[in-house]
Amino acid sequence: MENVAKLAETRAYQDVETQMRLLGRAARKAARALALSSGPTRDTALHAAASAIRAREADILAANAQDVADAVARGTAGSFIDRLTLNPARVEAMARGLEEIAALPDPLGRVLASFARPNGLRIDRVATPLGVVGVIYESRPNVTADAGGLCLKAGNVAILRGGSESARSTAAIHACLVEGLRAAGLPEAAISLVPTQDRAAVGHMLAGLDGAIDVIVPRGGKSLVARVQHEARVPVFAHLEGLVHIFIDRAADLEKAKTIVLNAKLRRTGICGAAETLLVDRAVAATHLAPLVTMLLDAKCEVRGDSATQAVDARVKPATEEDWRTEYLDAIISAKVVDGIDAAIEHIETYGSHHTDCIITEDKATAERFLSEVDSAIVLHNASTQFADGGEFGFGAEIGIATGRMHARGPVGVEQLTSFKYQVRGDGQVRA
């Protein structure tokens, strides 16, 4: 710890750009060491980090209490304070999360494809680490452990940049991760924390630190993600919003539709997989629309609908064009009657965010058409959109959900944090 203090003192004399460049170089060097490390070694580090988090619970909570006190003193909003606050259960959840990541199969070295050529060459496509992942997040201190642990599992160096409001909590958690790395004999730079709260540091990360950063993962609100997507000079794994649709087809089972819509909209309203727009096929509007809308209203969900939807209940408010483009992340839903699956798909492609969309129908052919034609990262048939989650997909954990079409799409788990290379084994073959 003395060395860390000395290093911090030295750093105070460096400008942000120099600090970040040095951080990038150390990360790139650590990435090479990490790529050569064994899966069990990385798992040892994850377990040791989990133990350190449990052993240092008091330190972490004390640091967090200071962060929270400062935030309260600044008059910060309650929802922000809630995300910032740790308690023994949340600390234990971080430790257990690291152990769960350790228990996942090693994503590196997997043979993704294997083929032999007529000339006798054997070619394997083998999973390798991505390299260095920059993670930019806001108030939740637990992202430190989650993101650091996931990157480590996949053999990637993580460069973590948390919000200034949670700086003390983040540093306390990061110290535990470093303890884990040290216990496994891995370089401490394998999970690096940006040593300054200067906002310019984020700009340097988005520029890629002279090629040291391979990919950026923003974890936070829409404004953070928008800034990152706009400014980044390196690839970004993220989604700007989850403008999630549920389409009730003419062959939908009403009871199934009710159960799924209620869960998809209201189980948790603040997550990206929460439904935001309900589309009902005109062919069953007479029988299905009123029960669904009444159910939502009775469950204290505001409904903003087109004229057909307004007609079924006086409590429905009129929807504006803006509503079709709005991710509420709240107990509000927009609703509209559409002329069958073609109009539903057209609406989704026009207003959607290519994140998660769902069809409720008993007609298999219609379901297959929807699953095939809607161009979203996740398309569901007869299941709640709140399953849009790496844990629910069986990925163990996720660093986020991506809507891009390159490399990672949908939940980004350890597998998506890997790259690959081709290993070619021959016996003297030359090219004709």
Next chain:
Amino acid sequence: MENVAKLAETRAYQDVETQMRLLGRAARKAARALALSSGPTRDTALHAAASAIRAREADILAANAQDVADAVARGTAGSFIDRLTLNPARVEAMARGLEEIAALPDPLGRVLASFARPNGLRIDRVATPLGVVGVIYESRPNVTADAGGLCLKAGNVAILRGGSESARSTAAIHACLVEGLRAAGLPEAAISLVPTQDRAAVGHMLAGLDGAIDVIVPRGGKSLVARVQHEARVPVFAHLEGLVHIFIDRAADLEKAKTIVLNAKLRRTGICGAAETLLVDRAVAATHLAPLVTMLLDAKCEVRGDSATQAVDARVKPATEEDWRTEYLDAIISAKVVDGIDAAIEHIETYGSHHTDCIITEDKATAERFLSEVDSAIVLHNASTQFADGGEFGFGAEIGIATGRMHARGPVGVEQLTSFKYQVRGDGQVRA
């Protein structure tokens, strides 16, 4: 053809930015249509385009003759003229190339992974198109057919931007591709040619055309690739250079080494998989270095070596630090004696370009270490580095070779031109 002429006239009145924005919008719209098209429909278009190329051979050769005459009049270098020039055999090769692409299996709709969850959900990861691919190339007119055909096969729209020197040839070939699209009932914008030779058009493509372009593929010399990699705001599939190494391990079979080195360096010197640096293990320098160096010198390959290499033959020139960083693309090789596999890997990681690297050894364990530890897109054991090629990998055709770690790495064939989505099939499941 009249409509095309009219359109071209209209375009002359638009500024480059407007032209490019309209092109991008048309491409994005065509991408949606293409994503819904069937594999056989796209193959029909490829076959029809091949027929059109054969039927219009005279037009294509006439257009090309004009391009060549202009280039000769400008005093262009002979190697450039060679790349620019078409003849009946090269026209036939383009047509056959399109038919070979058509014969490849449909890369879309493939189930890449499939898993069931304990709650009964069935989740499939299914291959989908990437979207819109911008291809920027130089003098070779045949890239028009190759790149357009590969993109079409994978359901992607191609926006093609050839060099101004080959503008007439490119337009004549592009007309055949459009004829193929029309024959299959696919939108003509599915393979778009940038309608202006204004250099600003490339800048607009690199900026992504308001999100219309998903990925850029540069096909050409190092300066083109460097500009694209530096300026692009969208992902790029490319390699800047192929600084390819061959390491002769202490357990190398000398005869095998000689055959492979000769082929890897001299079969064709101008391709990215050609070897540029020979590393010889000090343990076998006494027996292996002289025969390899003499063989290369006798085959008219210039050798630039360290002092140990210079000592074996008076014809060896001294290598400078710059030589270890140079991709010659010519009958020149740099050569060095290294202290075993560790020093070899250190040299490759320090000076290499992560493209293709090779070890010659009869020791399996050493080979496996090299294949595992060298972080290049393609790592070979006992085979010529000139196998770094999509066709040789069995991919049928390639749009290029990528050294990035994201999404596409190594030869980029139709499979690497796809993305994926998750299709989730349920029976009323909701999240607890």
